[in-house]
Amino acid sequence: MTAVPQRCSIFCAIVDNFGDIGVCWRLARQLVAEYGVDVTLWVDDAALVAKFLKRAQAELCEERIEGVQIGIWSSSWEPSATESDAIISSNLLIEAFACALPETLLSALGAAARVPIWINLEYLSAESWVEDHHLLASLVSLPGRADPAQKTFFFPGFTARTGGLLRESDLLVRHTLWQREEQIERQRLLTELVPALNGSLTNDLVLVSLFTYESESLGGCLAAMAQDHVPTLCLVPEGRSLSSVQRFLELPDALRVGEAAVRGALSIAVIPFLSQDDYDRLLSLCDFNFVRGEDSFVRAQWAARPLLWHIYPQQEQAHLQKLDAFLDIQGEESQRENAPQAASSMALRQFVRLWNLGEDCQELWHHLRPQLPELREQAGKWQQHLAEMPDLAANLMRFCHTRSR
Amino acid sequence: MIGGSPWKVQKSEFTKSGRNTAICKMKLKNLLNGMQTETVYKADDKFEMVVLEQKEVTYSYFADPMYVFVDTEFEQIEIEKDDLDAVIDYIEDGMEDVCNAVFYNDKVISIDLPNTITREIIYTEPSARGDTSGKVMKTARLKSGKEMSVSAFCEIGDFVEIDSRTGEYKSRVKR
Incomplete structure (x- = not known):
């Protein structure tokens, strides 16, 4: 039996959207549920977290949510003695995405008899340098402490020499159950999310989820779906994709949650922002998922359905290197499975790349759509390949066990 | 720090x-x-910089277990082999390189050689005829016993330039 930390404090500074909190929340929940760790998740934007968890802001810290205690912090925050003691007595302290801990807390750590195992959990990347940097540590000077403390960099990734990907122990079983009776589950899902469309589900319907940043490529892609001879239903959660959808629809008033619009063979429906578990179900039941950032990107891979990754855009196209690294690592695996690499996976690669360059993707979607069954098969193999590796929480617990010996 | x-x-x-x-x-x-x-x-982590004193020195002699250098005022500076690190491979009797002795709290903690140093090859296998491009390499031994890769056309008695930071061969020099 692996000894695991009893208490863990996770610090999350929310930059924008729900990506950062999404990853931290999943990790916190998994540590509680699967390892029995007492987790406090410290967040710096109570309003956003309340919206994310669908709770009233005032209730956020009152009682544990799914076993996780929420705490509120900021860069100028001065923890009370009780808060400080609770954090210092943690066996595991996680700084998510290199958020800098407040000076007051660093001083308290410096004065403590023992510094917890201190992790900087980084963003996900498939680039090869990640393997060389995973589990390297910073030596940190803490006020009043003669010996430097160690802060270990923990990199999620796609290979066994990285920290792996978040994956709850029952996730793949859940996907199998959803996908076993796909048509029935789809009907149920659509009835819940878009009651206005009830009864419109046909066997040849292409079901698409659209959760991207604003995109120049989206209009052409939706136009291709509208021109298709098979019907497509595009489910769009409220948020940033919607502005690009509105531009395509050219409606006088913006679509609201539960409403739908039809253009040719394409129906577009706006769905509410979903809980993480409901979003997993949506990904599982769609034929194609447009995802973005990190959390939805990882979840879509576990859903074993073809996906387009809209990577977080950076200045001077710095994100393209990261995108290519993922496409390469996935391409290598696909090639290993069925050499030479299938034309369908090459087409998908081209689609993903052009989308991220903001190019017109209309023709590409026409080309890609008939290949969705083959791409589904490949997505399944990719999921199985990833599932052969330990998940992120398991790797984290193993590291803590090694360090505490 | x-x-x-x-x-x-x-x-x-x-x-x-x-x-x-x-x-x-x-x-x-x-x-x-x-x-x-x-x-x-x-990349934005901050450190307290350490101010180190530095002096120009030249190597004088080895008095087991100390290596002795002298500064410009003929003061002797002694340093142990362990503190010489990779530099030890290039310390030879008679070397004329002007080195940098680095001090912390009045204690010498390291010796830095010039970035480029010149050393003599005391042994290497004869070169095969024909290749003068410098791309083909072979092993050569310096006076200190250090072995390194040099161009195949280098011979015993030749002097070669070495990058003291990486230990890499740079070129053959005429003396």
């Missing part, structure tokens, strides 16, 4: 990718106890 000890950055490698933090992977050496470690830092 980290945790009360001065550390020397021996190697650094910067990485910035997508949304990830810009990071710097560094090989560090503790100047007090010689411990080496590979670390990674956020």
